[in-house]
Amino acid sequence: MRRDYFTVDIQAAAAEDDAPTLSIEYDGPTAELSERLTTVAGETLDAGEIDVTFRRQPDEDMGVLSLTNRHTGEYLFEATAPAADIESLVTAAEGSEHPSFEIRLTVGEDDTRVYEKRTLLVYDHDGSLLRGRSLIPGGVEL
Numbered sequence: 001m002r003r004d005y006f007t008v009d010i011q012a013a014a015a016e017d018d019a020p021t022l023s024i025e026y027d028g029p030t031a032e033l034s035e036r037l038t039t040v041a042g043e044t045l046d047a048g049e050i051d052v053t054f055r056r057q058p059d060e061d062m063g064v065l066s067l068t069n070r071h072t073g074e075y076l077f078e079a080t081a082p083a084a085d086i087e088s089l090v091t092a093a094e095g096s097e098h099p100s101f102e103i104r105l106t107v108g109e110d111d112t113r114v115y116e117k118r119t120l121l122v123y124d125h126d127g128s129l130l131r132g133r134s135l136i137p138g139g140v141e142l
Contacts (some may be wrong), residue, residue: 001028003142006079008065012092017115020092022065022103024079030108035121036069036076037105037113045069047115050076052103054086058125067103090135099135 005028011021026033037045051070056063065082067076093101103115120135 001002001032001077003064003078006077008079008081009084010081010085012088019096020089021104022089022101023104023106024065025106026077026108032112033107034111035078036074037107044113045076047103047117050103050115050117051121052117052119053121053123054081054083054122055127056083056125056130085121086122087133088121090122090133093120093135099137101135 005026007025007027009023009025011023039045039049049070051068053066053068054063055066060083060121062080063086065077065081065086066078066113068074069076089101093099100116100118101112101120103117105113105115107113118135118137122133
């Protein structure tokens, strides 16, 4: 799957009770993505089975947002996103009572999946974790 099949839109909380949202629209062939989002048993992956990371590019303005299968380590997909928007998402999530954000993945016209996540790891272009720019729940050791 190509990164240009994905459109990323990041919104800080619109209202006090709204979680920051990372909306991703996919407009490519749906069969491959649907297969990646499904377990071997044929069930849809849930939020606990998905990890979210962001790798900054050398110019620091853009980066690659990646969702992976936590159990297999396989990439579900990658999409290009502005680094400033990811930073805003992390800041908004940290500022809420229960630090978290939502991922809204829309595949085709009738398939929207929503995942609530508490962790978003941000890496520099060399692969070093940027702890101060990441959303990491308290008590988690990396």
